[in-house]
Amino acid sequence: MLLIHCPHCREDREEEEYSYSGEAHIVRPLEPEALSDQEWGDYLFFRKNPKGIHHEMWYHAVGCRRYFYATRNTLSYEIIETYKVGEQPQVSAQGAAQ
Amino acid sequence: MKKYSGFSLFKNALSYHENWQKLWRSPKPKDYYDVIVVGGGGHGLATAYYLAKVHGITKVAVIEKGYLGGGNTARNTTIIRSNYLWDEAAQLYELSLKLWEGLSQELNYNVMFSQRGVLNLGHNLQDMRDIERRVNANRLNGIDGEVVTPERVKEIAPLINISKDCRYPILGASWQPRGGTARHDAVAWGYARGADALGVDLIQETEVIGIRRKNGSVVGVETTQGFIGSRKVACVTAGNSGVVAAMAGLRLPVESRPLQALVSEPVKPCLDTVVMSNAVHGYISQSDKGDLVIGAGVDGYNGYGQRGSFHVIEHTLQAICELFPAFSRVRMNRQWGGVVDTCPDACPIISKTSVDGLYFNCGWGTGGFKATPGSGYVFADTVANDHPHPLAAAFNVDRFNTGALIDEHGAAGVAH
Numbered sequence: 302m303l304l305i306h307c308p309h310c311r312e313d314r315e316e317e318e319y320s321y322s323g324e325a326h327i328v329r330p331l332e333p334e335a336l337s338d339q340e341w342g343d344y345l346f347f348r349k350n351p352k353g354i355h356h357e358m359w360y361h362a363v364g365c366r367r368y369f370y371a372t373r374n375t376l377s378y379e380i381i382e383t384y385k386v387g388e389q390p391q392v393s394a395q396g397a398a399q
Numbered sequence: 400m401k402k403y404s405g406f407s408l409f410k411n412a413l414s415y416h417e418n419w420q421k422l423w424r425s426p427k428p429k430d431y432y433d434v435i436v437v438g439g440g441g442h443g444l445a446t447a448y449y450l451a452k453v454h455g456i457t458k459v460a461v462i463e464k465g466y467l468g469g470g471n472t473a474r475n476t477t478i479i480r481s482n483y484l485w486d487e488a489a490q491l492y493e494l495s496l497k498l499w500e501g502l503s504q505e506l507n508y509n510v511m512f513s514q515r516g517v518l519n520l521g522h523n524l525q526d527m528r529d530i531e532r533r534v535n536a537n538r539l540n541g542i543d544g545e546v547v548t549p550e551r552v553k554e555i556a557p558l559i560n561i562s563k564d565c566r567y568p569i570l571g572a573s574w575q576p577r578g579g580t581a582r583h584d585a586v587a588w589g590y591a592r593g594a595d596a597l598g599v600d601l602i603q604e605t606e607v608i609g610i611r612r613k614n615g616s617v618v619g620v621e622t623t624q625g626f627i628g629s630r631k632v633a634c635v636t637a638g639n640s641g642v643v644a645a646m647a648g649l650r651l652p653v654e655s656r657p658l659q660a661l662v663s664e665p666v667k668p669c670l671d672t673v674v675m676s677n678a679v680h681g682y683i684s685q686s687d688k689g690d691l692v693i694g695a696g697v698d699g700y701n702g703y704g705q706r707g708s709f710h711v712i713e714h715t716l717q718a719i720c721e722l723f724p725a726f727s728r729v730r731m732n733r734q735w736g737g738v739v740d741t742c743p744d745a746c747p748i749i750s751k752t753s754v755d756g757l758y759f760n761c762g763w764g765t766g767g768f769k770a771t772p773g774s775g776y777v778f779a780d781t782v783a784n785d786h787p788h789p790l791a792a793a794f795n796v797d798r799f800n801t802g803a804l805i806d807e808h809g810a811a812g813v814a815h
Contacts, residue, residue, distance in 0.1 A: 321700040321701075338800045341800075343650075347651065348652065352703045355701060375703050376702075376704060
C-alpha cells in the first residue's frame with residue numbers, strides 16, 4: 302500500500318484514494334488535425350514505460366478530485382516528490398535538478 | 400536426447416532414478432548466431448523451438464537473464480482458452496489451443512494439459528449480452544462454446560453460489576469445454592528440452608544490456624558475457640519489453656504493471672473446472688496437488704517490482720468468497736506478482752520494428768500463458784521469413800498508428 306502525498310490537500314493518504322493517469326508531461330497537440338497518423342499514434346499510445354524514475358499523473362479521486370504529478374521509482378515504488386500541474390519536477394532520471 | 404517412455408521409466412527405476420539425462424545442455428555462447436531470442440520464458444523457448452523444428456534454423460541462442468521459465472511463466476494461473484471476440488485474436492488463440500492439444504506428444508514431455516473447461520460468468524444484463532455475442536462470434540470462428548444457465552453452472556461447479564440474493568448474482572455464463580489448464584513449468588521445460596535437442600543454445604544467467612546496430616540494422620547484442628553477434632534479434636521479454644526496446648531507441652505502446660496471483664493450502668478435490676468472472680474480478684481453479692489457484696488484477700500503476708498492492712488481492716478474495724462461500728475459511732499459502740506488459744487494446748504485439756532484424760513479441764498483458772505455443776509458432780515464422788505470419792499480421796505494432804486496434808477488453812481486458 303503506497304502512501305501518497307497530495308500536494309493540494311497537503312496530506313499523506315492511502316493509494317486507494319487515488320487513481321492513476323499514466324505518464325506525465327505529455328502535451329496535447331495544439332492542432333490535432335495537423336498531425337500525421339504516426340504523430341497522433343505516438344501521442345495517444347506510445348510511452349516511455351521506464352524501469353526507475355518515472356514522472357506520472359495521479360488523480361485524487363475520493364479526496365480533492367484534482368490532478369497532480371508524482372516522481373516515483375517504478376522498481377522500488379519510492380515516491381520521491383509530488384507536485385502540482387504546471388510545476389516542474391525537482392528530480393529526474395538524470396538526477397536532481399539544479 | 401533420450402525419449403521418455405514407459406520403458407525408460409522402468410529402466411531408470413532400476414537405478415533409483417539417479418541416471419536420468421539432463422534436460423538441456425549449458426553451453427558457452429558462440430560468437431555468432433542466425434537468430435538470438437532474448438528472454439527464456441515460455442514464449443521465447445517456444446519461438447526457439449519452432450525456429451529449429453519448423454524452419455530448420457538451428458543456430459539459435461536463447462538468452463535469459465535469470466533461469467528458464469523463472470519469470471511470468473512461473474507466475475501465472477495457467478488458464479487456457481480461446482474464446483476471444485474478434486476474428487484476429489480468436490484465430491491466434493485457437494491456433495494455440497490446437498497446438499496445446501497435441502503438445503505433450505509433440506514435445507515427448509508431459510505438460511499436464513487438462514481440458515477441464517472454462518466458465519466465464521455473467522452477473523448483469525450487459526454481461527449476458529456480451530457473453531451471447533462472444534459465444535456466437537466464437538462459433539462462427541469454429542471455436543466451441545455455449546451460453547449456459549445458472550443451473551448448468553451449478554452442475555459444472557457444484558460449490559458455486561447461484562443464489563439470487565447476493566450482491567452480484569450469477570445470471571449465466573459462457574462455457575468452453577476445450578479450455579482448461581496446463582502445468583506452467585512443464586511447458587517451459589518441455590520447449591527448452593525440445594529446442595536444446597534440435598541444437599538451440601540455452602544461455603542462462605546472462606542479461607542482454609544493449610542492442611548493437613549498424614546503419615539501422617541489428618548486428619548483435621551486448622550481454623553480461625560479452626558481445627554476441629546476430630543479424631536477427633527476437634525480443635520476448637514480457638514486462639521488460641519497454642526496457643529492451645529503449646536499448647534500440649524505440650518506444651512501445653505498452654505499460655508494465657504488476658499482476659498478482661495466490662494459492663491456498665492444498666485441499667481435497669472440489670473444483671474440477673476453471674471459473675472466471677470479469678464483473679466481480681476473480682478467477683479460480685484447483686491444481687492437481689489440491690491448492691486453489693486464484694488470479695487477481697493488475698495494479699493501477701506502472702511498476703517493475705514483482706509484487707502488488709494488498710487491496711487488489713483483497714478485492715479478488717472478496718469476489719471468490721461470494722462466488723464460493725465454502726472457500727471463505729481456506730487459508731492462503733503463497734502470493735506473488737509478475738510484471739506484465741499491458742497494451743491499450745489488450746492484444747499482443749508480434750511485429751517487425753523500424754530497426755532491420757529486430758523483432759518484438761510482447762504486450763500479452765495479463766493473458767499470455769494460454770498463447771505460448773501459438774505465439775512461438777507465428778513469431779518464429781515472422782522472424783524466419785522476415786515477414787509477418789498471416790495470423791500475426793494484424794498484431795503489427797503499426798496498428799497503433801493506423802488505428803486498426805483489436806479491442807479485446809471485453810473478452811480479455813480484465814480476467815485472463
